[in-house]
Amino acid sequence: MKTIKRVLLLIAILLTLTIFYNYPKLNIIAGYSAKNTASSVFLANRSLEFTDKNDNEFPPINLASDKINPEEKSATSSAVGLLTRKAIYREGLGSVLVTDNYEPNSNPLTPKRSTPDNNTPFPYGNAEPIDTVFTNVNYDKVKETVNSIFGDEYKTRATVVIYKNSIIAEQYDEGFDKNSLLLGWSMTKSITGTLFGILQCQGKIDVQAKAPIKEWQNDERKNITLHNLLQMNSGLEWNEDYNSISDVTKMLFLEENMPQLQLKKPLIGKPNASWNYSSGTSNLLSGILRQQFKTHQEYLDFWYTDLIDKIGMNSMVVETDLSGNYVGSSYAWATARDWAKLGLLYLHNGNWKGEHLFDKDWVEYATTPTPTSNGWYGAQIWLNAGNRFPDVPTSMYSFNGYQGQYVFILPEQDLVVVRLGLTKNLDVNQFLKEIISAIE
Template structure:
């Protein structure tokens, strides 16, 4: 009997220790699953079963069990029956995790404009013109697009635009041109674009030092907005989605995501070390908040001066519990609306005759960060270092987790969108095939 008791006690101790050391991981797992479920069900209008079968069906997130309340617009996830997290949906702001019971959500909604349903895509939201180009081999381009739709790639949407016209478009089963899809880090390029618009309006100078009193008395006082946009500020940051890291703690534990990078020390000097950081982008969102007299003005500006102005009316950028746009990660839109952002850059900031920003901003945003090996500009990915060996070096892109892409290829007047759940695609070959379909 004593042996049985000792064995039971040892087993209980081992289980307790396992739970103790893995509890922080369970917090992240449940947080990810609750947030993903709330956004998918209430914002993207998908079923809970589809969400669990696809978006949340990877290790270790699939250890969580999800339930939703249609009445409360809430999603709750429980990690292996031990830890529970809740996310709440707010109209116009998307879903947000509730960090703790004392959290009071900031629920101000941005003002939105009415979609233009009279003008054909891309400059409005009416059906695009039926255009056929004699120099396009449509058989080749359809074949290239078809090849990236399979169980391995898990592509959900593919769109190819040539000279402002759709020449190929395809969606996975259960998705269509109206489906909202998460851009993940493509959101960073939107945040950068807001700086470009303010710069061109003469309301901000990106060469100024970052406006934080917390940095005035130490070496961080020399960090400029430019350094932050290029992600070479020298600030400490760990961007690892497979562990408990700075980025996972920020996205799934913090009420105010604009402050996490603010509190980090320097581990280098500005302009000497490129370090990809979602914390930096949310810090930039906090800097944008400082440009406006009220929180409502901050919320409205992103839509009135960019998103709705170019007809990306499906887009919603989710906010954190304090009402800050999560500029690093949480923009949702249709494939066609993601393409509009690419077209805006293809046309050097001009949208159907109106300049939102100018070519100087595009040149700036696509100039390689000195320490990035030609891979990165101002929150935009580049091909200057020939990451895609068979493609033009002046190609650039908005990139996101799990293979979200908007490629802009100026030499061929192309914008190419791919949205899905994996990166299991040879994009060099895929884009090369599309280019080769243009004769």
């Protein structure tokens, strides 16, 4: 009997230690599942069954079980029955993980949105595009190339190919169409960066100025510029690892005020000589944007009035954290066509229907390689300047996101190519090579 008791005691101790050790992981697993479920169901209008079967069905996230409350518009996720997290959906602000500090009846401010133009054809409005036939385009090859990246191997959900402002190919996976909202993940960083370009064009900010962060003014971080932050070349400490308990997973699934995590990090490198990809930096930039406005309402509105709704990305919703900051690193949702509009804005050097939101100088700035990035990165934009994709022009640049979200801009070919899905195993070099060859 004593032996049995000792064994049971040992098992209880080991189980307790296992739970204690894995508790932070379970917190993030449940947090990811709850947040993603709430956004998928209440923002993107998918079913809980579809979300669990597709979006949350990968390890270790599939350890969580999810429930929704349609009346409350909330999702609750339990990680192996040991830890539960909750996310709530707020109209205009998207979904957010809640904590004990959350006040259900707080009625947060929401952005004011403009009325969509559903009469003007795409891309300048939301009506169907005008049919255009180009004699130099091999439409069969374009269609074949696009079709080749669909199926279980790639899990592509949407692809749009735009040549000279006209859609020459468009395809969606089963259950998705031109109206489906798709999460851009880190493509949101390119939106955040673009807003600095807009403010600079308006003469309201200088990206070469020192970062306006009072907490840095009495230490070595005081020399970090907005330029350094935009290029992710500040020298600040940051760990971007989605497969562990890292800075980025703690920020996205534990923090109420996301800009603060990067703000508090020490300097471990030299500004302008220490490129390090950091979602924390993008959210810090979102926090800096918030400082540029007298009221929180102005900050909320600016993202839409001066960029998103201005170019007719009316489907887009950028989600906020619990403190009201736009999650400028990760949480913008939009249709594939609307993601393409952001690419077209850059292709046209900031000109949209004759109005300059930013100028060509900004495009050149944003696509100038960051020192020590091997030609891969500019200002919140990925580059091919280092010839990472050897069969694609080095002038190509892109907005990239987790799980293989892409908006490719090819200025020499007058092309914008969008791919959205659930895996990152797309052979980008081969895919773009085939698209280009079908036009040239």
